[in-house]
Amino acid sequence: MLPSLLTGIGVADLPDFIATEYLTDGRLLALLPGWSLPGGSLSFVTPSAQARPAKVEALAEFFDLRLSPR
Numbered sequence: 449m450l451p452s453l454l455t456g457i458g459v460a461d462l463p464d465f466i467a468t469e470y471l472t473d474g475r476l477l478a479l480l481p482g483w484s485l486p487g488g489s490l491s492f493v494t495p496s497a498q499a500r501p502a503k504v505e506a507l508a509e510f511f512d513l514r515l516s517p518r
Contacts, residue, residue, distance in 0.1 A: 450466070450470075453476060454476070462476075492508055
């Protein structure tokens with residue numbers, strides 16, 4: 449998507465870690481400064497708890513600890 453944006457084709461909502469360099473040097477233009485998308489959510493679909501492998505359980509716990517509002 450970025451190459452298309454840099455040639456002037458399209459509009460996108462980019463994360464700051466990608467857009468900052470291009471906004472700073474003028475290769476991209478912020479159309480709606482100060483506006484952002486509402487926060488999102490993550491759906492994590494796994495086998496039932498009885499059949500869930502340990503590595504899948506560990507990943508589910510990681511997501512819960514890192515991404516859940518506290």
